[in-house]
Amino acid sequence: MFSMFRNLVGSKTLTADDLQPVLEKMKDHLIAKNVAADIALKLCESVSAKLEGKVLGTFGSIASTVKTTLTDACVQILSPRRRVDILRDAMDARQNKRPYVITFCGVNGVGKSTNLAKVCFWLVENGLSVLIAACDTFRSGAVEQLRTHVRKLNALHPPARHQGREMVQLYERGYGKDSAGIAMEAIASARDYRIDVVLVDTAGRMQDNEPLMRALTKLVKVNQPDLVLFVGEALVGNEAVDQLTKFNRALADFSQQQPPRLIDGIILTKFDTIDDKVGAAVSMTYTTGQPIVFVGTGQTYSDLRNLNARAVVASLLRA
Amino acid sequence: MVLADLGRKITSALKSLSNATIINEEVLNGMLKEICAALLEADVNIRLVKQLRENVRSVIDFDEMAGGLNKRRMIQSAVFKELVKLIDPGVKAWQPSKGRNNVIMFVGLQGSGKTTTCTKLAYYYQRKGWKTCLICADTFRAGAFDQLKQNATKARIPFYGSYTEIDPVVIAQEGVEKFKAENFEIIIVDTSGRHKQQDSLFEEMLQVEQATKPDNIIFVMDATIGQACEVQAKAFKDKVDVASVIITKLDGHAKGGGALSAVAATRSPVIFIGTGEHTDDFEPFKVQPFVSKLLGMGDIEGLIDK
Ligand SMILES: Nc1nc2c(ncn2[C@@H]2O[C@H](COP(=O)(O)OP(=O)(O)OP(=O)(O)O)[C@@H](O)[C@H]2O)c(=O)[nH]1
Ligand SMILES: Nc1nc2c(ncn2[C@@H]2O[C@H](COP(=O)(O)OP(=O)(O)OP(=O)(O)O)[C@@H](O)[C@H]2O)c(=O)[nH]1
Ligand SMILES: [Mg+2]
Ligand SMILES: [Mg+2]
Numbered sequence: 001m002f003s004m005f006r007n008l009v010g011s012k013t014l015t016a017d018d019l020q021p022v023l024e025k026m027k028d029h030l031i032a033k034n035v036a037a038d039i040a041l042k043l044c045e046s047v048s049a050k051l052e053g054k055v056l057g058t059f060g061s062i063a064s065t066v067k068t069t070l071t072d073a074c075v076q077i078l079s080p081r082r083r084v085d086i087l088r089d090a091m092d093a094r095q096n097k098r099p100y101v102i103t104f105c106g107v108n109g110v111g112k113s114t115n116l117a118k119v120c121f122w123l124v125e126n127g128l129s130v131l132i133a134a135c136d137t138f139r140s141g142a143v144e145q146l147r148t149h150v151r152k153l154n155a156l157h158p159p160a161r162h163q164g165r166e167m168v169q170l171y172e173r174g175y176g177k178d179s180a181g182i183a184m185e186a187i188a189s190a191r192d193y194r195i196d197v198v199l200v201d202t203a204g205r206m207q208d209n210e211p212l213m214r215a216l217t218k219l220v221k222v223n224q225p226d227l228v229l230f231v232g233e234a235l236v237g238n239e240a241v242d243q244l245t246k247f248n249r250a251l252a253d254f255s256q257q258q259p260p261r262l263i264d265g266i267i268l269t270k271f272d273t274i275d276d277k278v279g280a281a282v283s284m285t286y287t288t289g290q291p292i293v294f295v296g297t298g299q300t301y302s303d304l305r306n307l308n309a310r311a312v313v314a315s316l317l318r319a
Numbered sequence: 320m321v322l323a324d325l326g327r328k329i330t331s332a333l334k335s336l337s338n339a340t341i342i343n344e345e346v347l348n349g350m351l352k353e354i355c356a357a358l359l360e361a362d363v364n365i366r367l368v369k370q371l372r373e374n375v376r377s378v379i380d381f382d383e384m385a386g387g388l389n390k391r392r393m394i395q396s397a398v399f400k401e402l403v404k405l406i407d408p409g410v411k412a413w414q415p416s417k418g419r420n421n422v423i424m425f426v427g428l429q430g431s432g433k434t435t436t437c438t439k440l441a442y443y444y445q446r447k448g449w450k451t452c453l454i455c456a457d458t459f460r461a462g463a464f465d466q467l468k469q470n471a472t473k474a475r476i477p478f479y480g481s482y483t484e485i486d487p488v489v490i491a492q493e494g495v496e497k498f499k500a501e502n503f504e505i506i507i508v509d510t511s512g513r514h515k516q517q518d519s520l521f522e523e524m525l526q527v528e529q530a531t532k533p534d535n536i537i538f539v540m541d542a543t544i545g546q547a548c549e550v551q552a553k554a555f556k557d558k559v560d561v562a563s564v565i566i567t568k569l570d571g572h573a574k575g576g577g578a579l580s581a582v583a584a585t586r587s588p589v590i591f592i593g594t595g596e597h598t599d600d601f602e603p604f605k606v607q608p609f610v611s612k613l614l615g616m617g618d619i620e621g622l623i624d625k
Contacts (some may be wrong), residue, residue, distance in 0.1 A: 028365060034546040037359045108568060108596065109430030109541065117461075139596070140473075141466025148461035206571035235428070237362035237545020237577045246572075270429060273514040274547045299429070299459075 013055050014062070019048050022066050033316050034279030036238045039286050046073060071313055074282055078309035080291030084265050087126055089226060090197050099131070099190035101198045101223065103183075104267070105216055106231035107243055108204030111269035111296055113142065115231060116199050117149040119267075119294065121301035124157050124167045128196040133186035134172035135179035135219065136203040143172050146201060153301070169195065179203070180219040187223060200225065207246035216247075217254035220261050229293060230263040232284055233270045240283040248288065263288060268307070269296035276315040281307065325574050328357035329402065333395055342390040344381055351375060354398065361576030363405065364549045367583060371401040405579055407606040408586045413535045413562050417449070420499045422506045422531055424491075426524055426555055427539035429512030432567035434463065436539055436593055437509045438470040439601040440565075443591075444505045445476060451505035454494035455480030456487040456527055459511040467509055474598050477503075487511065487523065492530040508533065515554030528559045537563045538585055542575040552584035561585045567593035570600065 023044040030040035047069045093100035104112045120130045136142035153168045171186035183200050190198045205212035252260040266284050292307040332353035339346045351372050358368045378397040415421035425433045441451040453471050457463035464480040471478035479494035491508050498506045513520035538561045566578045569592050594600045
């Protein structure tokens with residue numbers, strides 16, 4: 001019976017008080033979808049700021065107006081301001097007779113090595129040869145893990161299919177060595193042997209571990225990779241913000257270089273484990289402003305996707 | 320300390336009660352809002368947080384209550400009870416028995432820290448004089464056996480695994496039989512990471528359980544996990560008989576509140592925490608002392624028992 005009042009309510013000017021209860025619900029919804037709490041709050045505040053004082057359209061309810069505004073805000077956050085075109089840039093580097101270098105970094109166990117192998121597969125599928133630099137010289141089995149991937153990838157792409165060329169090779173110096181030095185040797189070797197791309201695997205490290213963060217900064221500083229990718233898992237909660245902020249801060253503070261080399265993009269892994277709790281995608285891009293270059297969706301080589309911002313936002317806002 | 324930040328925020332919220340001259344609906348709501356925000360920032364499951372709020376609210380009836388002191392006490396006690404519920408499933412932790420075989424199976428999501436923690440646990444018992452060993456029943460992850468082998472070798476712990484056998488059930492069974500025959504006391508079985516959306520891998524986990532008949536199944540959870548923990552933990556519990564939880568990576572910045580929802584979902588206690596990548600970065604975890612410390616209050620026991 002209240003439907004007859006719609007029009008009256010419908011044409012009113014929105015106040016913060018009108019919006020507050022709806023936004024409160026929306027915030028809880030975002031948190032339940034695994035958006036970091038303070039980012040959920042900031043998002044809702046930005047929606048409030050946008051809508052306050054606006055006249056509500058005749059047919060729209062407050063809830064639907066909020067939802068539309070929030071959708072737009074999230075799509076904007078997730079849409080890259082800058083496109084990372086690895087294939088094009090790697091081809092350019094090849095023209096210039098130098099290898100294109102990508103460094104993978106992130107906290108422990110998020111999927112750096114596995115997704116490095118997936119990126120490797122994708123590069124090889126696109127005709128580029130790859131040298132994997134085993135710069136995790138700490139974690140047990142890290143080198144053997146990469147060696148296994150190299151063997152499997154070469155079996156999928158045997159030299160016979162590539163003019164006798166072995167498409168994937170491993171550069172390793174075992175355990176306990178300085179990772180920055182190994183990366184440097186690997187890059188030099190790739191240059192000598194005309195290998196197109198160098199993928200640098202690094203050890204997982206906690207963002208507060210200063211010695212390890214310094215070591216990563218050194219690796220990045222002395223080798224100046226073309227791309228520094230931060231690998232984060234879609235499972236991560238509020239920590240997403242802290243991880244990214246502190247990786248960037250360490251890269252800036254410890255490098256004493258102007259401007260410092262920071263994170264250029266994100267790989268969001270384990271997207272297959274979270275159903276519709278897609279909030280980490282928003283937390284990570286909101287925090288850095290950097291694009292999600294790849295999404296990891298499983299444990300096989302083909303489980304690597306591009307982010308579909310609209311689809312992610314749709315599942316974010318779905319009840 | 321783990322969750323220390325959270326403890327501080329909760330204590331300060333509770334203090335706001337003591338500072339208020341009268342305790343009314345508004346004061347209670349303000350305090351609950353603060354506590355819930357702190358819990359959410361620590362990744363505690365939002366459903367559990369809402370429940371906590373409801374439960375505390377339902378205990379307090381302002382119309383029926385008399386003196387201010389009584390109200391304060393009732394509210395504090397209700398909050399304590401709810402917080403303890405988050406961390407304490409109310410069941411006793413499983414303990415291995417000396418002089419017989421104790422088979423322990425590790426399960427968990429990909430990359431949560433199972434393999435690392437297997438060695439930590441084996442090392443922990445070995446140092447206490449138990450005869451311990453490790454079995455690698457992960458034939459899926461590249462380099463998994465090398466990882467376990469290198470860890471075990473460094474810690475001088477006997478291990479079993481295979482580079483050629485592809486069926487983890489076979490390896491687990493063979494390993495357990497071999498080590499049982501050799502009278503090992505703590506036999507730890509490491510398995511591949513998996514998640515609930517992978518039906519066949521969940522089925523495989525069940526088969527490993529049936530083949531090895533573990534005395535204890537430990538669910539390993541990463542402290543950085545957010546809201547997805549609960550459904551995953553529950554799915555593991557529904558499939559196999561999880562009885563303990565270990566939370567890893569608490570040396571980082573993470574508060575570990577997300578991982579705590581594994582306690583509610585599996586109705587299993589946290590028995591150890593991982594605090595680093597090294598084999599001795601490992602601590603036993605006891606619920607009650609933890610809660611007292613967390614809330615920085617001496618008289619909790621008294622409050623909860625009321
Ligand atoms: N389901 C799923 N699992 C993944 C994905 N990416 C990686 N994994 C799994 O996550 C686990 C850890 O992956 P790794 O690649 O070893 O992680 P890492 O970051 O290199 O780990 P450290 O080097 O030890 O820090 C492995 O079991 C991988 O198979 C993904 O997109 N989906
Ligand atoms: N900082 C820190 N790192 C840890 C801790 N526990 C494990 N790790 C690291 O987390 C990463 C993943 O650990 P693993 O033991 O390989 O995890 P897993 O669960 O066996 O992985 P899968 O077998 O691929 O599912 C490694 O880099 C470990 O060194 C911890 O308590 N603190
Ligand atoms: Mg790795
Ligand atoms: Mg493992």
